[in-house]
Amino acid sequence: xxxxxxxxxxxxxxxxxxxxxxxxxxxxxxxxxxxxxxxxxxxxxxxxxxxxxxxxxxxxxxxxxxxxxxxxxxxxxxxxxxxxxxxxxxxxxxxxxxxxxxxxxxxxxxxxxxxxxxxxxxxxxxxxxxxxxxxxxxxxxxxxxxxxxxxxxxxxxxxxxxxxxxxxxxxxxxxxxxxxxxxxxxxxxxxxxxxxxxxxxxxxxxxxxxxxxxxxxxxx
Amino acid sequence: xxxxxxxxxxxxxxxxxxxxxxxxxxxxxxxxxxxxxxxxxxxxxxxxxxxxxxxxxxxxxxxxxxxxxxxxxxxxxxxxxxxxxxxxxxxxxxxxxxxxxxxxxxxxxxxxxxxxxxxxxxxxxxxxxxxxxxxxxxxxxxxxxxxxxxxxxxxxxxxxxxxxxxxxxxxxxxxxxxxxxxxxxxxxxxxxxxxxxxxxxxxxxxxxxxxxxxxxxxxxxxxxxxxxxxxxxxxxxxxxxxxxxxxxxxxxxxxxxxxxxxxxxxxxxxxxxxxxxxxxxxxxxxxxxxxxxxxxxxxxxxxxxxxxxxxxxxxxxxxxxxxxxxxxxxxxxxxxxxxxxxxxxxxxxxxxxxxxxxxxxxxxxxxxxxxxxxxxxxxxxxxxxxxxxxxxxxxxxxxxxxxxxxxxxxxxxxxxxxxxxxxxxxxxxxxxxxxxxxxxxxxxxxxxxxxxxxxxxxxxxxxxxxxxxxxxxxxxxxxxxxxxxxxxxxxxxxxxxxxxxxxxxxxxxxxxxxxxxxxxxxxxxxxxxxxxxxxxxxxxxxxxxxxxxxxxxxxxxxxxxxxxxxxxxxxxxxxxxxxxxxxxxxxxxxxxxxxxxxxxxx
Numbered sequence: 001x002x003x004x005x006x007x008x009x010x011x012x013x014x015x016x017x018x019x020x021x022x023x024x025x026x027x028x029x030x031x032x033x034x035x036x037x038x039x040x041x042x043x044x045x046x047x048x049x050x051x052x053x054x055x056x057x058x059x060x061x062x063x064x065x066x067x068x069x070x071x072x073x074x075x076x077x078x079x080x081x082x083x084x085x086x087x088x089x090x091x092x093x094x095x096x097x098x099x100x101x102x103x104x105x106x107x108x109x110x111x112x113x114x115x116x117x118x119x120x121x122x123x124x125x126x127x128x129x130x131x132x133x134x135x136x137x138x139x140x141x142x143x144x145x146x147x148x149x150x151x152x153x154x155x156x157x158x159x160x161x162x163x164x165x166x167x168x169x170x171x172x173x174x175x176x177x178x179x180x181x182x183x184x185x186x187x188x189x190x191x192x193x194x195x196x197x198x199x200x201x202x203x204x205x206x207x208x209x210x211x212x213x214x215x216x217x218x219x220x
Numbered sequence: 221x222x223x224x225x226x227x228x229x230x231x232x233x234x235x236x237x238x239x240x241x242x243x244x245x246x247x248x249x250x251x252x253x254x255x256x257x258x259x260x261x262x263x264x265x266x267x268x269x270x271x272x273x274x275x276x277x278x279x280x281x282x283x284x285x286x287x288x289x290x291x292x293x294x295x296x297x298x299x300x301x302x303x304x305x306x307x308x309x310x311x312x313x314x315x316x317x318x319x320x321x322x323x324x325x326x327x328x329x330x331x332x333x334x335x336x337x338x339x340x341x342x343x344x345x346x347x348x349x350x351x352x353x354x355x356x357x358x359x360x361x362x363x364x365x366x367x368x369x370x371x372x373x374x375x376x377x378x379x380x381x382x383x384x385x386x387x388x389x390x391x392x393x394x395x396x397x398x399x400x401x402x403x404x405x406x407x408x409x410x411x412x413x414x415x416x417x418x419x420x421x422x423x424x425x426x427x428x429x430x431x432x433x434x435x436x437x438x439x440x441x442x443x444x445x446x447x448x449x450x451x452x453x454x455x456x457x458x459x460x461x462x463x464x465x466x467x468x469x470x471x472x473x474x475x476x477x478x479x480x481x482x483x484x485x486x487x488x489x490x491x492x493x494x495x496x497x498x499x500x501x502x503x504x505x506x507x508x509x510x511x512x513x514x515x516x517x518x519x520x521x522x523x524x525x526x527x528x529x530x531x532x533x534x535x536x537x538x539x540x541x542x543x544x545x546x547x548x549x550x551x552x553x554x555x556x557x558x559x560x561x562x563x564x565x566x567x568x569x570x571x572x573x574x575x576x577x578x579x580x581x582x583x584x585x586x587x588x589x590x591x592x593x594x595x596x597x598x599x600x601x602x603x604x605x606x607x608x609x610x611x612x613x614x615x616x617x618x619x620x621x622x623x624x625x626x627x628x629x630x631x632x633x634x635x636x637x638x639x640x641x642x643x644x645x646x647x648x649x650x651x652x653x654x655x656x657x658x659x660x661x662x663x664x665x666x667x668x669x670x671x672x673x674x675x676x677x678x679x680x681x682x683x684x685x686x687x688x689x690x691x692x693x694x695x696x697x698x699x700x701x702x703x704x705x706x707x708x709x710x711x712x713x714x715x716x717x718x719x720x721x722x723x724x725x726x727x728x729x730x731x732x733x734x735x736x737x738x739x740x741x742x743x744x745x746x747x748x749x750x751x752x753x754x755x756x757x758x759x760x761x762x763x764x765x766x767x768x769x770x771x772x773x774x775x776x777x778x779x780x781x782x783x784x785x786x787x788x789x790x791x792x793x794x795x796x797x798x799x800x801x802x803x804x805x806x807x808x809x810x811x812x813x814x815x816x817x818x819x820x821x822x
Binding site for chain 1: 384385425426428582585586587588591594595596620621622623624625680682683
């Protein structure tokens with residue numbers, strides 16, 4: 001595969017050098033995406049885990065204004081198709097890069113690896129939490145006594161708050177790691193795996209509490 | 221350049237607007253000045269199709285042949301038709317499980333019915349603007365799925381309109397609100413119309429309207445309030461009489477008026493005359509009405525919370541809530557909005573017109589007239605495919621900004637397989653069978669041992685929220701075009717055939733149309749008059765009766781001719797003669813005896 005993207009690309013309409021830009025700087029015609037362009041390149045950003053949220057949003061809005069199909073409605077069919085493809089790529093880039101967790105996962109993907117690779121097993125303390133939580137949720141599921149249910153719900157909500165706080169901490173830690181010396185792939189994978197486990201756990205709790213409260217409401 | 225119009229194709233009413241130098245403007249009916257066009261279509265046995273106000277009036281006479289709220293059936297399958305729906309219209313199953321109405325002695329699809337409303341709006345716009353209109357932006361509920369959007373686009377095509385964009389109604393409304401203020405911040409749009417509910421949360425920045433999340437219910441609206449109130453009024457009437465479509469139609473119309481009254485007054489009187497001559501009278505207090513519809517109104521809270529959660533926001537983060545749709549005039553609905561968002565809604569712009577005005581602005585954006593504004597909308601429901609064991613595998617999450625695309629690689633499970641089957645669905649449930657099927661298709665593939673072929677399929681949702689699919693054989697690099705025919709949708713051939721048939725409507729000259737309409741009007745008043753004479757003839761003096769009979773005879777003669785002016789004059793003459801009679805009947809509290817005429821005046 002070619003490593004370098006491109007240095008010089010002529011606008012397919014006016015011949016001006018458009019480089020890696022999404023639209024020709026002179027005539028605003030949408031250009032085909034540069035071959036091999038990653039999501040950073042789509043938004044004109046250097047490849048790197050550290051990203052400033054406000055700057056990213058500015059790039060996204062500017063790119064959207066340039067390529068969105070609403071801006072090319074009166075153009076030829078080819079132009080409209082390119083605008084559609086470029087717009088979808090811009091949206092995907094922003095959705096992936098603005099979220100530190102999705103950005104981290106994409107980083108692994110860019111480096112040819114994934115969360116499940118490298119034999120990272122569930123951290124022991126997380127495994128214990130998962131087990132304890134599932135047990136509580138099961139108790140809540142089968143409990144019929146109103147008093148007992150209230151108590152169990154209270155316990156589960158307590159667990160939930162704890163996990164949510166921990167998830168927030170892990171997320172902050174991830175962002176701090178991006179800003180400092182770029183984390184290695186193994187470190188990144190470990191952090192993201194723990195975040196994924198906690199996320200699933202919170203989802204399970206929300207499902208259980210949601211169903212529980214609906215059932216209770218219906219009975220009264 | 222010919223103008224692009226913006227159309228709000230509503231459940232109850234529809235409007236057309238354009239963007240002019242001074243801003244967006246709703247185009248009124250050049251004859252009556254009416255801005256709202258009732259989304260009602262009446263199919264006559266002789267092939268005549270009546271649209272709008274006259275069609276709505278016809279509902280009392282021909283309830284089964286007059287389609288109101290067709291929007292509720294757009295993109296639906298026959299299997300989705302409920303018992304309540306069946307009590308209201310006659311349905312037949314079309315090809316591949318699609319829905320057809322049986323009205324005026326023929327089977328019509330929901331897009332065909334909608335096309336009649338669109339054609340009327342097109343005519344209206346052409347009459348006001350003085351030039352041909354061929355391109356439009358049409359609004360749809362944000363929560364409409366792919367099939368419902370495709371059906372709306374088909375309706376546009378059938379009406380001779382190129383649909384340049386489908387815009388979500390709440391998003392369009394936000395354009396109208398955000399036009400003058402270059403606001404920054406988060407805005408919620410709460411849109412409760414005649415048949416659908418939408419909630420959208422948007423962030424405004426520098427002229428860009430970015431939808432963060434949307435949710436809703438495509439079967440919840442003011443029509444449901446009317447239905448409940450009508451049920452209350454008819455509660456004491458025996459089953460057989462109560463369930464007669466004509467009785468229900470009159471009761472709904474009267475209930476709708478009472479509902480409007482209750483937005484300002486604390487009580488309203490509802491009067492319905494039954495075919496037996498018996499009059500049902502009921503006073504409804506606002507409290508009673510609110511108790512009656514409270515659970516419906518409360519059903520809007522769930523989607524609001526869902527949208528906030530998906531946007532990652534709390535109610536306090538929302539700077540402004542905009543109320544859209546006629547049903548937000550109901551005080552209980554406004555209180556519900558305040559409960560959810562902790563602030564009263566903005567109601568600066570007429571909730572009936574704001575969506576059309578926004579559609580007009582979007583039309584202007586597409587024409588290149590408003591380069592300062594840009595709309596970034598989202599897909600309302602997750603899109604995915606059915607995988608092993610009937611599991612729904614999500615490919616594009618709900619609330620992803622559109623256009624959006626995703627690539628998925630497929631291979632074969634057995635040796636020498638000749639094609640790969642793909643089943644695309646939309647929804648949030650874990651099992652494929654619990655979600656809405658959008659399309660099934662086969663992609664041909666070279667015969668090879670299992671697992672060797674590599675087929676890359678790209679799913680693309682465009683700016684209209686509509687899916688298209690392309691496939692590439694990664695081994696050969698050959699691209700396949702994939703024809704995605706939506707489940708329950710119209711095929712290209714069906715559309716072509718309908719277009720051919722509808723040329724009659726498109727090219728029918730104005731005079732012909734006037735004649736048809738005048739004839740329908742004549743039939744309505746003749747029917748009402750004969751009916752009243754038969755029932756209440758004793759109220760008339762000999763001389764009076766003779767004059768009315770003479771006017772009836774004159775109208776009958778005019779009706780046979782082709783002179784629509786003469787027909788209208790005869791209608792007017794008969795109307796004059798029957799007026800004192802009608803007043804006397806009303807005095808006897810038999811207000812619905814001349815149901816047609818009365819309904820028309822509502």
